[in-house]
Structures are given as structure tokens and as C-alpha cells.
Amino acid sequence: xxxxxxSPSRWRPVRGNxxxxxxxxxxxxxxxxxxxGLRPGSRLPSIRAMAEQxxxxxxxxxEAYDRLAASGLVQSRRGAGFFVAARSPARSAAVPAPxxxxxxxxxxxxxxxxxxxxxxxVGPGMPGGAGLLPPEWLDADMVAGAVRAVGRTVRNNLLxxxxxxxxxxxxxxxxxxxQGLGVPAHPEHNLLTTAGVTHGLDLIAxxxxxxxxxxxxxDPAWFVIFGRLxxxxxxxxxxxxxxxxxxxxxxxxxxxxxxxxxFIVNSVVHNPTGHTLSAGTAYDILRxxxxxxxxLVEDDTxxxxxxxxxxxxxxxxxxxxxxLVGGFSKMLAPSLRVGYxxxxxxxxxxxxxxxxxxxxxxxxxxxxxxHRILAEGQFRRHxxxxxxxxxxxxxxxxKLLLERxxxxxxxxxxxxxxxxDCGRDAEGLARAAAERNLLLAPGTLFSPTQxxxxxxxxxxxxxxxxxxxxxxxxxxxxxxxxxx
Numbered sequence: 001x002x003x004x005x006x007s008p009s010r011w012r013p014v015r016g017n018x019x020x021x022x023x024x025x026x027x028x029x030x031x032x033x034x035x036x037g038l039r040p041g042s043r044l045p046s047i048r049a050m051a052e053q054x055x056x057x058x059x060x061x062x063e064a065y066d067r068l069a070a071s072g073l074v075q076s077r078r079g080a081g082f083f084v085a086a087r088s089p090a091r092s093a094a095v096p097a098p099x100x101x102x103x104x105x106x107x108x109x110x111x112x113x114x115x116x117x118x119x120x121x122v123g124p125g126m127p128g129g130a131g132l133l134p135p136e137w138l139d140a141d142m143v144a145g146a147v148r149a150v151g152r153t154v155r156n157n158l159l160x161x162x163x164x165x166x167x168x169x170x171x172x173x174x175x176x177x178x179q180g181l182g183v184p185a186h187p188e189h190n191l192l193t194t195a196g197v198t199h200g201l202d203l204i205a206x207x208x209x210x211x212x213x214x215x216x217x218x219d220p221a222w223f224v225i226f227g228r229l230x231x232x233x234x235x236x237x238x239x240x241x242x243x244x245x246x247x248x249x250x251x252x253x254x255x256x257x258x259x260x261x262x263f264i265v266n267s268v269v270h271n272p273t274g275h276t277l278s279a280g281t282a283y284d285i286l287r288x289x290x291x292x293x294x295x296l297v298e299d300d301t302x303x304x305x306x307x308x309x310x311x312x313x314x315x316x317x318x319x320x321x322x323x324l325v326g327g328f329s330k331m332l333a334p335s336l337r338v339g340y341x342x343x344x345x346x347x348x349x350x351x352x353x354x355x356x357x358x359x360x361x362x363x364x365x366x367x368x369x370x371h372r373i374l375a376e377g378q379f380r381r382h383x384x385x386x387x388x389x390x391x392x393x394x395x396x397x398x399k400l401l402l403e404r405x406x407x408x409x410x411x412x413x414x415x416x417x418x419x420x421d422c423g424r425d426a427e428g429l430a431r432a433a434a435e436r437n438l439l440l441a442p443g444t445l446f447s448p449t450q451x452x453x454x455x456x457x458x459x460x461x462x463x464x465x466x467x468x469x470x471x472x473x474x475x476x477x478x479x480x481x482x483x484x
Contacts (some may be wrong), residue, residue: 004375012372013056021056025064033073033084044074044082104434110223110445131271132334133416134461137389139382140480143333146372154368162364164356166193166340170371174340177374182315183324189345190319192352195362196337197313200325201264202228203351203358204297209234214258218246220419220446220455222271222299222415225264238448239263241273243410245281248288255292262295262468263339264432268303268310272457273419274394274412277311286313289321300326304383305390305415319344328370331383337363390416393460400469401458405476419443429475438471 011028013021044050049066051058065082068074075085165171171187178185185191196201209215211233217225219238228460229236237258240247246265254260265285267277289296298313303326314324319342327339341351355362374380397418398408406420422429426442433440443453462468 011054013054021060021200022063025050025054025056025060026067029068030071030073038084040084040086042084043080044084046081101420104431108430108442108445109450110227113223113441113445114401114441120210131330131416131459132461133330133386137386137461138331138333139378139385140333142378142382143336143369143375146376149372150365150368162361162367164361165352166191166362167367170338170367170374171340173371173374174342178324178342181309182310183312183325183342184318185342188244190342190348192341192343192348192355193362193367194325194327194339194341194355195359196329196339197299197327198224198228198339199323199337199362200327200339200341201225201297201299203354204262204323204325205229205232205234206358207347207354208295208336208348209261210290215252216251216258216259216260216263216294217448217468218270219448220267221264221274221448222301223264223445225299226448234261236448238484241270241275242281243273243413244278245275246285248281248284251285252288255294262297262298263289264297264299265313266299266301267312268300269306269413269415271299271302271415272417272441273410274415274417275294275410276306276413277313279311282311282313282316286317286321292404293411296322298322298324300324302415303329304331305387307387307414314342323347332370332373332379336366336369345406367381386412390460393463394418396463397458397460400463404469404473418458418460419455420458421454423454426453430456432475432478433471436471436475438468440472 011025013024015021019027029038029044040043044065045053047058047061065074065076069076069082073085074082086254135446145401148358153196165188168187170193171191174191174193175185192200194203205215205228209229209232213234214237215229216237216239217229218241220241226236235258237254237260239251239254244401245267246263251263255263263285265277267282269276285296295315300312303310312324314322324342325339326342327337329336330339341348343351373382391414394412394416398411401408401418401420403423406422408418408420410419412418427444430440430442441457443455444450445459446455446457447453
């Protein structure tokens with residue numbers, strides 16, 4: 001069956017639009033196929049006929065038809081043209097299913113929380129579990145503009161591997177940012193790009209830690225790092241965290257007892273408490289590390305949310321014993337997995353070799369996009385806008401939590417997280433929330449020993465989520481949540 005000659009003429013391209021002509025044609029034909037205006041077996045107009053009728057180039061039609069073929073909506077038959085494909089039962093019966101319950105396991109664990117965070121069926125959102133800012137708080141136009149600009153300018157450069165150490169121009173930009181903070185990072189001698197902060201921490205762990213080695217972490221701390229350290233066979237030992245930073249008396253005692261290889265510290269805007277290292281604690285940590293001869297890893301993931309210069313171990317140590325790990329995904333776009341490690345030259349060389357052995361290079365496309373944003377001077381203003389919004393949202397969330405019976409004994413200094421005490425078993429509360437399709441992150445997950453906790457981590461991103469707040473209020477009032 002062949003389409004009537006006038007059927008495609010209904011589509012007219014919109015020129016000067018952000019959507020390409022090929023994408024417009026794909027969208028128009030897809031709608032007609034899916035509403036059965038074009039039935040299975042129908043022959044699409046020839047490339048030449050479609051181009052003439054729509055007033056576009058043949059290249060545009062070829063690209064559109066190829067995209068439709070790749071999606072399975074049409075089939076190409078050699079010498080005969082393009083035909084509408086038969087509708088598969090799966091595609092024709094694809095009706096969105098209602099959100100299913102989160103089905104918490106017998107004991108809530110890190111793997112369950114991570115799986116739940118990436119589910120598309122979570123109902124009112126994931127206010128307690130997500131470490132991400134809402135897309136509407138970020139600047140999609142800025143990121144999209146940088147992507148388009150990179151696409152227009154680089155061309156053949158993207159058809160080969162990038163440099164293993166990372167895109168040189170981006171390393172120059174990162175070095176300038178860090179030097180402005182007081183970190184003496186040289187783009188060639190001290191910087192390695194990674195596929196995000198997690199990748200940087202993974203490289204460090206695989207390079208420096210072996211089975212049975214002791215690694216100190218903060219308690220509470222970012223739960224993903226516990227799993228990464230366990231994967232290399234490390235003994236993970238928690239150091240209690242105070243509002244001023246790690247408890248230095250406990251650190252001294254544990255370092256003498258276990259002789260650790262590493263201590264991983266969240267100096268600026270600690271996850272999950274939102275606290276920042278004091279100057280006195282920073283000096284004490286460095287003295288203890290020197291005395292007991294262990295390395296320090298400074299996780300800088302959320303530091304942009306801190307106003308002004310904050311205390312960093314890497315500034316005081318000048319990258320001798322300290323490795324600094326940071327990235328751009330949280331503030332720009334989670335899909336842009338671009339991070340970096342700043343370290344001493346000899347250590348950086350070994351990290352670069354391990355990066356090559358495990359994945360050759362990181363994505364130069366993403367690194368060029370980040371470089372474009374940094375080079376055009378948009379990043380600083382963007383960070384200031386986001387930080388102001390997060391600060392307002394965090395203060396409102398603290399108030400809402402207090403109104404619902406939570407306590408926040410130590411107010412966060414900055415950032416998007418609130419570490420709140422519910423006064424009962426937090427895992428039980430999180431389990432009751434999961435039954436309502438609400439994801440909450442209980443404090444037990446933030447402890448390296450998975451110790452019972454009455455705390456939960458909430459995110460300021462839930463501030464306008466009325467449905468989630470109603471559920472939280474109901475859960476705090478329910479007798480079952482109180483263990484009755």
C-alpha cells in the first residue's frame with residue numbers, strides 16, 4: 001500500500017526553531033503512525049517526493065527516515081523504499097502502569113535506596129533519598145547552549161579519543177578555580193579528570209587500598225563510599241562527626257589502633273549534616289595524619305553551596321598528603337558526569353595509569369561542555385542563584401520538619417540536606433513511607449556499621465512537594481510509626 005501523494009503535505013517545517021527539521025519530520029510521522037493515520041504496510045513517499053513536497057533537503061528526509069527505522073516504526077526495503085512497520089503487541093499495549101509500592105526489603109540497605117532513587121515510578125518524588133537538585137532549579141538553557149556550541153565547533157575532534165589525563169583546556173579552567181580557593185593545583189602536574197566524583201573516589205580506593213587495609217570514614221557519611229571500599233576488601237571504620245568536623249580525639253585513638261591507609265573527609269558542606277570543617281579541627285586532622293602516616297581524601301562534592309571561602313585540608317596541606325575530589329554534576333546536570341582529582345604529581349601519574357587501564361579516557365564531549373560553561377563566565381553567577389534558592393528552601397524545610405515533630409539539634413551551615421531526628425527507629429519510618437511510595441533515607445544507611453538510628457536525611461528539594469509533606473505528617477502521627 002502506498003501513501004496518497006498529498007498525505008505528507010500536511011507537514012510543513014518550522015524554520016528557525018530549536019528543533020531540527022529532521023526531528024520535526026520524525027515527530028510528525030511518528031504521531032501519524034501511532035494514531036494509525038499511517039497503517040502498517042503503508043509505503044512512505046520517496047525521499048525525493050517528500051523533500052519536494054515539504055520544501056526541505058533530501059538529507060533532512062534521509063535522516064528522518066533513518067531515525068524512524070532505528071526506532072522500529074518503519075522498515076527499509078532495498079530498492080522498494082520505506083514502509084510502516086507492523087505494530088508489535090508490546091508497543092500497542094504500552095499503557096503506563098500506576099506507581100508500584102517501593103517494597104522495602106526485610107532490612108533497608110544501600111542497594112535498595114539506590115535502586116529506588118532511579119525508579120521512574122516513585123510517586124510524590126524522593127525527598128529524603130535524592131542528593132540531586134530539581135531540574136527546574138538548574139539552568140537547562142545554559143547547558144543546552146553549551147552543548148550546541150560544542151557541537152558546532154569541534155566536529156572531527158570528537159571522533160577520536162581524548163587525552164587520558166583529561167581535556168587540557170578544562171584542566172586549565174579547574175586549576176584556575178582551585179587556585180582562586182587557595183589550592184595550588186597545576187593543570188598538568190596536579191589534575192586528572194574523571195567521570196564524576198564517584199569515579200575519582202573509586203580510582204583512589206583501587207590504587208591505594210588492598211584487602212584487609214583499614215580506611216577511616218566519617219560517621220555519618222555518604223553511604224555509596226562504604227560500598228566502594230567494601231568492594232576492594234577494606235576494613236571500613238567510622239570516626240564520629242561533630243558540627244566542627246571529625247571528632248579528633250576519636251580520630252587519634254582509631255588511627256593508633258588501626259593504622260589506616262586513608263581517611264575520607266567531607267570538609268565543606270558535609271553530607272548528610274550540612275556542617276563545615278573548622279580551622280582548628282582541620283589543623284588537628286593534618287597533624288594526626290602526619291603522626292600516623294595516612295593519606296587524606298577530601299570530598300568536595302557540595303562545596304559550591306557554601307557561601308564564601310571555606311576551610312579545606314587541601315589548602316593547608318598544599319596537596320602533599322591530601323587528595324581533593326570534586327565535580328560539576330550536582331550544580332549543572334547529573335547526566336554530565338565530569339569530575340576531577342587534584343593530587344601530588346607522583347600519585348596523579350599512577351591514578352592516570354589506572355584510569356587508562358580501566359576505561360582509557362573520560363568523555364571529552366562532556367568535558368568540553370563543562371569547559372564552555374566555565375570559560376564563558378556563566379558558572380559563578382549560576383552557582384550564586386542556585387545557592388540562594390537552596391538556602392531559602394533549606395530554612396523552610398527545617399521549619400516544616402520542626403512543625404511535624406522532628407528535631408534538628410545541630411542546624412546545617414549550608415547546602416541542601418537536613419539531618420533530622422524523628423525520635424524513633426528511622427528505618428521503621430522509612431519502611432512505612434515506602435509502603436506509601438515515598439522514599440526516605442534512614443540514618444542507618446549513613447553509618448559504616450549500619451547501626452540503628454533515629455535520624456533521617458531530608459533534602460531541601462522537597463520544599464514545595466505538598467504530597468510528600470502530608471505523608472510525612474501522617475507517618476509521624478501514626479501509632480505504627482511510633483512502634484506502638
